[in-house]
Amino acid sequence: MNQELSKFAARLREMIFLSETIGDQKFNSLALELFALQFENNSVYKKICEARKLTPQIVEHWTQIPPVPTSAFKEFELTSLAPNERTTTFHSSGTTEQKPSRHFHNAESLALYEASLWNWFQPHFAGDGNLIFLTPPARQAPNSSLIHMFETIRQKVGLAETVFEGTISADGSWTLNFFEIIGKLKSVCASAKPLTLMGTAFSFVHLLDFLAENNLQFELPENSRVMETGGYKNRSRTMPKTELHSLIEKFLGVPRENIFCEYGMSELSSQAYAGADGIFQFPPWTRVQIISPETGREVREDEIGLIRIFDLANVFSVAAIQTEDLGIRRGTGFELVGRAQLAEPRGCSLMTA
Amino acid sequence: MNLPNYFLADLPPEAVLSAGIISEACQTLKRNREKYLAARSTESLIKTLSGVAENWIEPDYSFRKCALESGPAQTGFSRETLARGLDNFFGQLTRENFHALLIQEFGDAKRLDAFCSPPVEQKQNRSAILNAPEFQVHICAGNIPNPTLTSIVFGLLLRSAQFVKCASGSSFLPRLFAHSIYEADPKLGACLEIAEWRGGNPALENALFDEADCVTATGSDETLAAIRARLPLKTNFLGYGHRVSFGFVAKEELYGSSAKKIAARVADDVVAWNQLGCLSPHVIYVQLGGEIFPEHFAQLLADELEKREAREPRGELPAEHAAAIALRRGIYEVRAAHAPEMTRHFFSTDSTAWTVIFEAHARFQVSCLNRFIYINAVTDLTAALQGADEIREKVSTVGIAVSEEKKQEIATQLARWGATRICPLGQMQNPPLTWRHDGRPALGDLISWTDFES
Numbered sequence: 001m002n003q004e005l006s007k008f009a010a011r012l013r014e015m016i017f018l019s020e021t022i023g024d025q026k027f028n029s030l031a032l033e034l035f036a037l038q039f040e041n042n043s044v045y046k047k048i049c050e051a052r053k054l055t056p057q058i059v060e061h062w063t064q065i066p067p068v069p070t071s072a073f074k075e076f077e078l079t080s081l082a083p084n085e086r087t088t089t090f091h092s093s094g095t096t097e098q099k100p101s102r103h104f105h106n107a108e109s110l111a112l113y114e115a116s117l118w119n120w121f122q123p124h125f126a127g128d129g130n131l132i133f134l135t136p137p138a139r140q141a142p143n144s145s146l147i148h149m150f151e152t153i154r155q156k157v158g159l160a161e162t163v164f165e166g167t168i169s170a171d172g173s174w175t176l177n178f179f180e181i182i183g184k185l186k187s188v189c190a191s192a193k194p195l196t197l198m199g200t201a202f203s204f205v206h207l208l209d210f211l212a213e214n215n216l217q218f219e220l221p222e223n224s225r226v227m228e229t230g231g232y233k234n235r236s237r238t239m240p241k242t243e244l245h246s247l248i249e250k251f252l253g254v255p256r257e258n259i260f261c262e263y264g265m266s267e268l269s270s271q272a273y274a275g276a277d278g279i280f281q282f283p284p285w286t287r288v289q290i291i292s293p294e295t296g297r298e299v300r301e302d303e304i305g306l307i308r309i310f311d312l313a314n315v316f317s318v319a320a321i322q323t324e325d326l327g328i329r330r331g332t333g334f335e336l337v338g339r340a341q342l343a344e345p346r347g348c349s350l351m352t353a
Numbered sequence: 354m355n356l357p358n359y360f361l362a363d364l365p366p367e368a369v370l371s372a373g374i375i376s377e378a379c380q381t382l383k384r385n386r387e388k389y390l391a392a393r394s395t396e397s398l399i400k401t402l403s404g405v406a407e408n409w410i411e412p413d414y415s416f417r418k419c420a421l422e423s424g425p426a427q428t429g430f431s432r433e434t435l436a437r438g439l440d441n442f443f444g445q446l447t448r449e450n451f452h453a454l455l456i457q458e459f460g461d462a463k464r465l466d467a468f469c470s471p472p473v474e475q476k477q478n479r480s481a482i483l484n485a486p487e488f489q490v491h492i493c494a495g496n497i498p499n500p501t502l503t504s505i506v507f508g509l510l511l512r513s514a515q516f517v518k519c520a521s522g523s524s525f526l527p528r529l530f531a532h533s534i535y536e537a538d539p540k541l542g543a544c545l546e547i548a549e550w551r552g553g554n555p556a557l558e559n560a561l562f563d564e565a566d567c568v569t570a571t572g573s574d575e576t577l578a579a580i581r582a583r584l585p586l587k588t589n590f591l592g593y594g595h596r597v598s599f600g601f602v603a604k605e606e607l608y609g610s611s612a613k614k615i616a617a618r619v620a621d622d623v624v625a626w627n628q629l630g631c632l633s634p635h636v637i638y639v640q641l642g643g644e645i646f647p648e649h650f651a652q653l654l655a656d657e658l659e660k661r662e663a664r665e666p667r668g669e670l671p672a673e674h675a676a677a678i679a680l681r682r683g684i685y686e687v688r689a690a691h692a693p694e695m696t697r698h699f700f701s702t703d704s705t706a707w708t709v710i711f712e713a714h715a716r717f718q719v720s721c722l723n724r725f726i727y728i729n730a731v732t733d734l735t736a737a738l739q740g741a742d743e744i745r746e747k748v749s750t751v752g753i754a755v756s757e758e759k760k761q762e763i764a765t766q767l768a769r770w771g772a773t774r775i776c777p778l779g780q781m782q783n784p785p786l787t788w789r790h791d792g793r794p795a796l797g798d799l800i801s802w803t804d805f806e807s
Contacts, residue, residue, distance in 0.1 A: 044691070051690035069683035076687065293672060293679035295703050304672040306679060324680055326672060340676035 002041045005080055008034060009112050009315040012285065016115045016313075022284040030285075030312055031062035034319050041080035045318050048072075063289065063298070067308050067320035070267045073101035078318050081106055090145035090266040093230070103145070103266050109316040113145075113269045114152045116313040120283040121153060124260055124273045125196055125225060129157040132184060134199025134207060136174055137164035145266040146229065150198060166203065176203060178210050185218050185252075194223035197252070201228050201244060202236035208244075209236075211251045219253035226254045227273075229262035241278075263336060267321050269313035272333070281333040285312040290329035291322075293340075304328050304337060354419040356532050361548035362524040370550060372560035378546050379516060379564035383488055386514035389540035395465045398510055398541075399451045405537045406446030409439060409530075416533040420526060425668055427525040428498075430627060433665035438626050441783045442499055446506065450786040455510075457787050458796040459483060465511065468805050478807050483800045485511035486566035486589065492552070492580060494571040495523025497626040500593070502530055504569055509534070509541060511799060516546045516561060524549035552576065559583065567591070567799060591798050593791055596631035596749035597719065599638065600778050601737055603755040603763070607643025607650065615754045616653035618779030619726070622752060623654075623707070624661050625782035627668070628722045632750045632774075632782050635720040636727040638737035647730035648697060651711035654728065655699035658707035667706045667724050677721040678705040685710050715740025734763060738770050745771050749791060752778040 012030070015022065022030070036056040039046050045068065049055055054066045068078060070092070079086070085106050092101035105113065131154070135141070138151035147164075154163055165177045165184070188195045197220075199207075204226075211217065226248055239247075245259050257276045264271035272280035272288070282288055289298050290305040299305040307327040310320050327334035356363055361370065361378065408414045417439065424435045455462040461469040470480035489508045493501040501517060505527065508515040519527055528547050535542025550557060552572075562568065562580075567589040570580050577592035584590055600622070602615055622634050637654075639647035670678075682705075688696040699709040708725040712718070715731045717740050731737040741748065751772045755763045764775045773792035774784065789795055 047690045048687055051686065069680060069687065071680070071684050072687045075684075076691070293675035294670070294705055296679070306676050322680075322683055324676075326676055340673050340680060 002037065002080060004037050005041060005315055006108055008037060009108050012312055012315065013112050013115045016112075016119050016283075016285060019119065027285075027287060027312075028062050031065065031287075031310060031319065032056070032059065034312060034315065035059060035062070035065045038080065038318060042078065042318065044072075044076045044078050062287070062310055065310070065320045067310075067322040068318045069322045070101060070265065070324055073103060073267050074099045077102070077104070079104040080316050081109070088148075089143055090148065091143040092266045093144065093146070100143075101266055103317055106316070109269070110148075112313050112315060113148070116270045116283065116285070117149045117152060118156055120271060120273070121149075124275075125227065129159065130188065130193050130195045131157065131159060131163050132181065132195065132197050133164045134166055134176060134181075134197065134203035135164060136166040136168045137161050140168045146200070146264065149264070149271070166199075174200075174203065176206055176210070178207070181207065182216065185220070188220060188224075189218055192221045194221045194225070196225045196227065197254075198227040198229075200230045201239075202230075204228050204244060204248060205236040205239055208247045208251050217251050217253075224252075224254050224258065226252065226259045227262055228259070229264065261336075265323065267314075267317070268309060268311050269315075270311045274333075274336070278335050279330045279333040280327075280336060282309070282311075286310065288332075288334055290327050290334055299329050301329055301331070306340065307334060307336075354415060354423075356528070359535055359542065360528060360531055360546055362519065362528045370548065370557055372556045375516075375548075375557050375560040376564065378548075379488065379561065382514035382516060382544055382546055383564070385540070385543040386487065386512070390509075390512045390514065390544045393512060395455070395463060395510070398512070399448055401534075401538050401541060402506055402509060403446055403448045403451065405533050406443040408533065408537075409443040414533075416529050416536075420529050424525065428523075429668055429670070431666045431668040434624065434627060434668065437624075437665065438497070438499070441625070442502060445786045451510070454787045454795060458794055480805045480807065482803050482805070484803060485800050486513050488565055489513040489515045489567045489569065489799070490561050490565040491515065491517045492558075492568065492570035492572065492576075493517060493519050493523065493527070494576075494595075495520035496629040498523075498526035498530075499626070499630065500571050501527045505530060505534075505545065507796060507799065509544075511796065513567070513799075514544045516548070516565075518552075518558075518561065519547065519549040521549060521551040553579075555583075562588070569593070569799075589799070591793075595747070596791065597717075597744055597747055598632050598634050598750040598752070598781055599636045599717065599737075599741060599748070600634045600752040600781070601734055601755070601763070601767075602637060602639045602650065602778070603734075603753075603759060604640040604643035605756045605759075606754045607640070607645040609644070612643075612645040612650055613653055613657075615778060616650060616657045618754070618777070619654055619752075620657040620661050621779045622781040623658065623724050623726050624665055624667075628720070628724055628726070630782050632784065633722070634726065634750075634752060634781055635722075636717055636729055636741075637752075637778075638715065638729050638731045638734075638740070640734075641730050641732055647713075647728055648711050651697060651699060651709050651728040654726070655707070655709045658709065658724065658726075659701065662701060662706045670705065670723055674721075674723055675705045678708060678723060678725055681721050681725065682708060717741040717744055719744075734766055738766075748772050750774040750776060750781050750784075752776055752781040754778045 039056050049066045052066045059065055081104050086104040088105040090103040133150045135147050138147050141147045165181050166174050169175050261274045262271050263280050270283055270286045272282040274280040287310045289308045291308050292299045292305045307323045307325045324340050326337040326340050409417050421432050421435055452462050460471045463469050464483045468480040468482045491504045531545050531547045562584055565588055569591040571593045574594050581590050619637055639650050685698045689698050695713045697711040701707045711728045713730050715736045718727050751767050767775050
């Protein structure tokens with residue numbers, strides 16, 4: 001493994017730990033430095049850059065750094081870690097994927113991932129550590145970056161593994177331990193101690209359906225919070241966000257201003273959060289651009305485009321990531337519109353691409 | 354152009370349709386058919402329909418002008434794409450072609466009017482007359498207007514009252530066509546209803562299905578299955594699922610001027626209705642071993658598409674469709690960077706207007722359309738058909754460019770494999786009026802016969 005990359009990772013971790021300000025100029029110089037290192041140490045990425053004729057000698061600003069589409073993580077090993085150095089692999093989720101994305105990690109890159117997620121999670125969820133995760137525990141899902149994130153939070157807060165209230169069933173689907181969750185919700189309501197409930201959008205649909213079917217409704221204590229993330233991935237019926245949030249409000253008694261959305265993916269090492277205004281913000285070591293699919297250039301304020309992310313914490317893979325999601329540019333953040341339909345051409349539902 | 358309120362689709366967007374309105378419209382259509390259409394002769398209907406079609410080809414015809422002026426905003430197609438599509442479609446609706454269609458389907462052009470007996474039947478002292486459904490309902494998918502317009506034309510020819518339910522956002526051209534019929538012959542127009550709503554509205558659709566003698570539908574397999582499940586057994590149902598099409602260019606045609614001409618014809622097929630129809634090609638299989646390599650052919654096609662964009666622009670796309678193209682391009686850029694001998698890409702600059710992807714293997718790939726075409730290199734047609742095996746059940750048209758000597762052999766191989774239409778490249782999106790849609794009779798499935806043994 002390249003020592004320069006390790007040094008860069010250590011420096012960034014320190015900056016994140018100290019919550020250092022990363023202004024535009026500093027971000028740019030860090031990004032260019034990282035680009036040069038990734039170009040030299042990641043042969044797959046190097047070829048992509050060379051084909052686009054955008055090498056460290058040519059690129060002057062981080063916005064010119066060639067991004068890699070998330071789909072490339074399915075076909076290629078976009079990493080500077082040698083096979084024997086890789087200790088953990090995060091896969092993209094979704095039951096329909098034949099070939100998942102693979103994001104390789106080792107101890108150093110995981111340490112950076114954990115520093116990144118914890119530092120940006122805290123300001124959004126400063127609470128007193130009463131948590132329930134609506135996902136299986138980490139040992140059941142070693143390839144899920146989301147569950148690794150939840151596990152990191154659990155350890156930082158110092159809670160027992162029982163905060164994970166999901167299970168992976170024999171067919172690979174995620175189910176919820178409904179009766180234990182109900183028991184916990186009841187005791188939380190009795191204790192008046194605020195709760196943070198975190199999970200995927202489809203887990204919340206499962207929970208809300210269960211509550212509705214059983215005529216159960218809770219009024220969680222004041223300052224309780226909900227964090228929902230991710231799409232539906234065919235694991236439940238889909239529901240517009242506003243409807244999901246109003247059902248959360250109705251069945252759990254958590255007001256809209258205490259419902260947060262998280263945006264993350266296995267190919268990244270940082271996450272964005274959105275509050276009631278629906279505008280996602282990434283941490284200071286990450287920048288986002290909304291790119292016109294037509295011209296490839298950044299769109300103007302309030303226009304729609306593809307979300308492109310530059311994540312400095314992606315030290316050992318690739319920092320510049322082109323997602324398949326559409327968003328609307330709002331200041332330094334974005335409003336999420338949803339996944340662009342890549343596999344299914346208009347008017348045709350014959351097969352997956 | 355201000356269109357009068359003849360059809361439900363003419364109502365302002367805020368007007369809400371109800372089951373009652375639909376049922377009432379169906380009753381009116383049936384009454385009007387009885388009064389104005391049932392007794393019309395086939396010849397007089399052909400005269401009206403071919404007359405309207407002739408008008409549509411005239412540059413000054415008000416409905417055509419309206420289609421070309423408001424069409425780009427309403428349909429997403431550029432003025433030029435619309436003009437070419439309309440010319441090709443209406444150019445087919447001639448008196449001769451209607452006659453050819455009726456003779457092909459029924460053996461005699463007057464079978465709808467009276468008992469007829471062509472020579473074979475005469476020998477047996479037999480004759481036959483046709484009965485068409487009193488009331489047809491069309492559920493239209495709407496990626497391109499042709500199937501909807503064809504349904505309307507066939508329905509009128511068969512003297513059926515018709516209710517045309519367009520997918521949301523796709524009623525513009527069917528509506529203009531219906532108005533043009535109304536203007537030419539108000540009584541005929543009174544037997545036609547055009548409406549638009551988002552599919553999956555059981556209240557409206559059940560009201561419609563309750564009245565129908567025959568339902569035709571285009572859409573996904575799920576849509577068709579859902580409609581079929583809701584129809585009474587007595588109702589005739591004709592479902593047309595989504596199909597895909599491809600092309601094949603044989604090596605002996607791949608030399609200098611010939612290759613250029615073929616690339617221009619492929620461009621015609623890619624540009625026609627922005628490749629959105631079931632007859633539009635997703636992939637062109639190009640045989641190895643000719644003077645021009647498949648990869649070079651991809652370059653020729655790219656040059657041709659670039660020229661077309663100047664003459665016949667694709668038009669603007671909604672962000673999600675442009676994103677589909679941009680993301681697909683991204684995948685192939687990465688592949689090309691790693692194995693340039695296996696993948697090459699040719700893109701319009703600063704836009705998603707056209708894309709050509711060359712791949713050195715035979716596996717069929719569904720395109721994201723809107724002028725995004727694959728060129729796949731193959732050793733021969735057999736290899737191409739193996740590559741397309743996954744979509745074998747779903748293939749409509751195969752456009753070919755092969756030598757005269759081999760044409761018959763290639764066509765037979767394609768027919769045995771399962772293609773239901775084989776045509777020259779350049780004509781894929783332009784089937785004749787007599788085309789047997791998905792291998793079924795053009796009109797034969799819509800009617801019933803009465804045999805008379807005298």
